[in-house]
Amino acid sequence: MGIQERKEREKERRRQQIMVAAKRVFSDKGFNKATMEDIAQDAELSPGTLYLYFKNKEELYASLSLRILQYLLIRVEHVLEETDSGPEEKLNSLVEAMYDVYEFDPLIIINMFHLQSSETLKNLSPQLMSEIKDLSRKSLGSIAKIFKAGVDDGLFIDRHPTALADTFWALFSGVVLWLTSKKIINEGKDYLKETLELAFDIFRRGISSPP
Amino acid sequence: MGIQERKEREKERRRQQIMVAAKRVFSDKGFNKATMEDIAQDAELSPGTLYLYFKNKEELYASLSLRILQYLLIRVEHVLEETDSGPEEKLNSLVEAMYDVYEFDPLIIINMFHLQSSETLKNLSPQLMSEIKDLSRKSLGSIAKIFKAGVDDGLFIDRHPTALADTFWALFSGVVLWLTSKKIINEGKDYLKETLELAFDIFRRGISSPP
Amino acid sequence: MGIQERKEREKERRRQQIMVAAKRVFSDKGFNKATMEDIAQDAELSPGTLYLYFKNKEELYASLSLRILQYLLIRVEHVLEETDSGPEEKLNSLVEAMYDVYEFDPLIIINMFHLQSSETLKNLSPQLMSEIKDLSRKSLGSIAKIFKAGVDDGLFIDRHPTALADTFWALFSGVVLWLTSKKIINEGKDYLKETLELAFDIFRRGISSPP
Amino acid sequence: MGIQERKEREKERRRQQIMVAAKRVFSDKGFNKATMEDIAQDAELSPGTLYLYFKNKEELYASLSLRILQYLLIRVEHVLEETDSGPEEKLNSLVEAMYDVYEFDPLIIINMFHLQSSETLKNLSPQLMSEIKDLSRKSLGSIAKIFKAGVDDGLFIDRHPTALADTFWALFSGVVLWLTSKKIINEGKDYLKETLELAFDIFRRGISSPP
DNA sequence: CATGAATGAGGCTTCATTCAT
DNA sequence: AATGAATGAAGCCTCATTCAT
Numbered sequence: 036m037g038i039q040e041r042k043e044r045e046k047e048r049r050r051q052q053i054m055v056a057a058k059r060v061f062s063d064k065g066f067n068k069a070t071m072e073d074i075a076q077d078a079e080l081s082p083g084t085l086y087l088y089f090k091n092k093e094e095l096y097a098s099l100s101l102r103i104l105q106y107l108l109i110r111v112e113h114v115l116e117e118t119d120s121g122p123e124e125k126l127n128s129l130v131e132a133m134y135d136v137y138e139f140d141p142l143i144i145i146n147m148f149h150l151q152s153s154e155t156l157k158n159l160s161p162q163l164m165s166e167i168k169d170l171s172r173k174s175l176g177s178i179a180k181i182f183k184a185g186v187d188d189g190l191f192i193d194r195h196p197t198a199l200a201d202t203f204w205a206l207f208s209g210v211v212l213w214l215t216s217k218k219i220i221n222e223g224k225d226y227l228k229e230t231l232e233l234a235f236d237i238f239r240r241g242i243s244s245p246p
Numbered sequence: 247m248g249i250q251e252r253k254e255r256e257k258e259r260r261r262q263q264i265m266v267a268a269k270r271v272f273s274d275k276g277f278n279k280a281t282m283e284d285i286a287q288d289a290e291l292s293p294g295t296l297y298l299y300f301k302n303k304e305e306l307y308a309s310l311s312l313r314i315l316q317y318l319l320i321r322v323e324h325v326l327e328e329t330d331s332g333p334e335e336k337l338n339s340l341v342e343a344m345y346d347v348y349e350f351d352p353l354i355i356i357n358m359f360h361l362q363s364s365e366t367l368k369n370l371s372p373q374l375m376s377e378i379k380d381l382s383r384k385s386l387g388s389i390a391k392i393f394k395a396g397v398d399d400g401l402f403i404d405r406h407p408t409a410l411a412d413t414f415w416a417l418f419s420g421v422v423l424w425l426t427s428k429k430i431i432n433e434g435k436d437y438l439k440e441t442l443e444l445a446f447d448i449f450r451r452g453i454s455s456p457p
Numbered sequence: 458m459g460i461q462e463r464k465e466r467e468k469e470r471r472r473q474q475i476m477v478a479a480k481r482v483f484s485d486k487g488f489n490k491a492t493m494e495d496i497a498q499d500a501e502l503s504p505g506t507l508y509l510y511f512k513n514k515e516e517l518y519a520s521l522s523l524r525i526l527q528y529l530l531i532r533v534e535h536v537l538e539e540t541d542s543g544p545e546e547k548l549n550s551l552v553e554a555m556y557d558v559y560e561f562d563p564l565i566i567i568n569m570f571h572l573q574s575s576e577t578l579k580n581l582s583p584q585l586m587s588e589i590k591d592l593s594r595k596s597l598g599s600i601a602k603i604f605k606a607g608v609d610d611g612l613f614i615d616r617h618p619t620a621l622a623d624t625f626w627a628l629f630s631g632v633v634l635w636l637t638s639k640k641i642i643n644e645g646k647d648y649l650k651e652t653l654e655l656a657f658d659i660f661r662r663g664i665s666s667p668p
Numbered sequence: 669m670g671i672q673e674r675k676e677r678e679k680e681r682r683r684q685q686i687m688v689a690a691k692r693v694f695s696d697k698g699f700n701k702a703t704m705e706d707i708a709q710d711a712e713l714s715p716g717t718l719y720l721y722f723k724n725k726e727e728l729y730a731s732l733s734l735r736i737l738q739y740l741l742i743r744v745e746h747v748l749e750e751t752d753s754g755p756e757e758k759l760n761s762l763v764e765a766m767y768d769v770y771e772f773d774p775l776i777i778i779n780m781f782h783l784q785s786s787e788t789l790k791n792l793s794p795q796l797m798s799e800i801k802d803l804s805r806k807s808l809g810s811i812a813k814i815f816k817a818g819v820d821d822g823l824f825i826d827r828h829p830t831a832l833a834d835t836f837w838a839l840f841s842g843v844v845l846w847l848t849s850k851k852i853i854n855e856g857k858d859y860l861k862e863t864l865e866l867a868f869d870i871f872r873r874g875i876s877s878p879p
Numbered sequence: 880c881a882t883g884a885a886t887g888a889g890g891c892t893t894c895a896t897t898c899a900t
Numbered sequence: 901a902a903t904g905a906a907t908g909a910a911g912c913c914t915c916a917t918t919c920a921t
Contacts, residue, residue: 237449294888295885502882
């Protein structure tokens with residue numbers, strides 16, 4: 036059984052090793068320009084080996100999203116569970132969590148938007164697909180709960196919490212995408228951090244209930 | 247001379263015909279899964295013909311973005327030139343313009359984010375590339391001017407107008423992307439319009455200067 | 458009838474115009490990299506027009522060879538007909554003729570060696586093909602006659618005149634090809650003229666009968 | 669280690685297998701008409717496999733030339749090193765070497781003339797390109813040395829050894845090309861061997877210093 | 880006659896995936 | 901379990917040739 040366990044752990048470690056490599060390569064080149072060969076080389080494995088751990092390229096890709104979503108969910112639920120802080124403090128914590136999620140893997144947003152191409156998802160196993168949907172739903176749900184508390188307390192404007200959560204998430208991902216894009220096109224300085232701060236600042240002011 | 251002109255018009259019509267087909271196919275399948283063959287078939291032309299009007303697949307793709315950006319610029323500049331309305335009214339007009347831009351071609355945002363992959367743009371002619379950059383810069387610039395007026399009048403919070411413009415644009419594109427994505431994943435109802443309204447509402451409240 | 462004639466002449470002039478363009482383009486890019494579009498542009502005509510004068514690309518190409526071969530034959534026969542000069546003087550005249558032929562169109566040799574690819578000749582009309590063969594045979598035949606006279610007079614070594622003609626022709630074409638090749642590879646100075654002189658010098662000495 | 673070695677040898681054998689097929693197909697159809705598909709089929713491999721061993725079509729093609737040039741250099745240097753023979757004997761050995769080179773691969777000359785089209789070489793890796801240049805230069809250099817010895821000994825006419833070497837090489841390649849061409853056009857008997865003999869005979873007589 | 884837009888076959892090349900070792 | 905050579909299906913693009921005007 037010890038052996039069994041060690042095997043399990045080794046297998047998991049190998050999976051991680053591949054995912055680390057995949058993240059690097061996908062970040063560098065994007066999903067389509069990245070080749071399995073690239074990833075294998077970065078992971079110091081052979082292409083064939085990748086298929087022992089992931090059904091295909093898309094599944095490997097989706098696994099990365101999954102990991103991010105897992106991290107996102109953990110952070111969001113952690114915020115939700117802060118017992119000694121009100122909705123406004125929780126919103127602040129949420130913003131902080133988003134920063135961390137972004138830094139955990141800047142690829143996240145881009146990943147998640149590739150998911151929108153239904154064509155891209157055709158080869159995903161139903162199981163993985165439903166895990167992704169599930170995580171995504173849960174995270175948004177938790178965020179919505181935070182907003183609901185604020186609305187119920189009369190601190191936030193009286194709008195549907197899910198819509199608020201969507202807007203919050205859209206704002207975050209929109210800023211990340213746009214500023215990344217802008218940086219590349221203009222080869223200019225990176226104002227991501229400042230703009231995110233401004234964006235959340237506006238958002239906070241925008242949803243706070245008038246006195 | 248009449249002949250000359252008619253030929254010109256026919257040529258332009260053919261270009262449009264191709265772009266319409268390309269838009270459909272790219273929207274359906276995304277840039278990478280869409281094949282030139284697909285587009286040719288949709289346009290009821292032969293693959294070779296596409297290359298008489300567009301240098302390559304990427305240039306065809308970029309041309310779509312260009313058209314949208316042109317429309318965006320026109321609308322934004324129109325808002326800027328409204329002489330008999332203050333910054334707040336202009337912001338409202340701007341929001342309306344964004345709706346229209348989105349409806350003019352929902353593909354716009356997705357297009358613009360593919361542009362961020364510098365790898366994708368390698369085959370673009372420098373001319374087309376600079377046109378895109380130029381339009382993009384001009385539109386954002388005009389939006390920024392609107393915010394500047396509001397800031398100068400003390401109506402909007404005192405933040406850098408460019409940053410406000412970026413945030414505005416990011417919010418818009420983020421909502422469009424996220425809700426589109428959500429719709430596909432959840433195969434659910436389309437809340438885009440409502441969410442956009444909410445988002446802009448929050449934004450307006452968020453940037454309005456406190457009394 | 459005058460009209461008829463003028464039409465004929467105009468047609469011939471157009472043919473020439475195309476051939477001039479073709480020569481330029483084929484020389485620049487080689488047979489395969491040259492496109493009919495290239496040639497049409499150089500001739501300031503439309504691609505379709507080329508096909509009114511030449512059955513296809515290969516036939517156009519072959520026509521160039523034909524013209525050179527015609528010029529070659531004229532020059533060689535002219536030498537043959539010099540009544541007041543012996544075989545040695547004729548050989549000198551022949552060498553001079555080869556210079557002229559080369560200068561008339563440096564492309565000639567390369568043209569003629571493309572002809573060796575039987576695959577290339579598949580699309581030639583039998584008529585054109587036989588014209589080429591005929592001219593080629595006649596020229597070599599005339600050259601051979603010159604050598605025969607020298608052999609008969611005991612001035613040249615006693616070898617089969619056709620073989621001598623082949624060698625002479627091979628030497629000429631070999632030098633042209635090799636030095637052209639060398640110039641490109643080494644991007645160096647062009648020693649073609651000097652080498653041709655040396656080559657013919659050696660040839661003359663090599664075939665002159667020992668006293 | 670044995671395994672390592674065997675793999676190496678298998679890989680080399682596969683390379684050879686491809687080159688043999690390529691030689692056959694290129695000889696049959698010429699560079700342009702030969703397709704990678706053709707070669708793959710001849711080698712009983714899939715098209716993709718060719719690219720595991722050669723970067724592209726041109727590189728595969730150039731590799732064939734390289735092999736011949738290597739053989740040429742070996743043979744020429746071997747002649748140069750004959751210690752117990754004078755320049756005249758060495759010239760004879762050289763002629764013999766040329767025969768052998770030709771028989772080793774009749775394709776050689778045609779290959780080398782395709783190399784002259786600089787356009788054709790655009791896709792060659794610089795390394796391969798420089799190897800070709802190098803071998804070509806070395807071979808000619810060695811041939812020139814042989815002639816230099818003869819000139820210095822007063823056995824050959826006093827001309828620049830490099831020019832003599834160029835002429836020698838041009839004569840050889842010219843005869844091969846022309847007689848091959850002639851054979852195809854006339855579908856006649858193959859006089860290559862006899863003509864080469866005559867050509868070298870004339871050359872020998874032509875460069876031998878007068879008493 | 881001339882045009883030039885349109886065709887469409889076909890080439891080169893890439894790369895996700897498989898499978899014998 | 902790991903390898904990595906081999907596969908072969910596509911994809912993009914070119915260009916000789918045709919044909920309606």
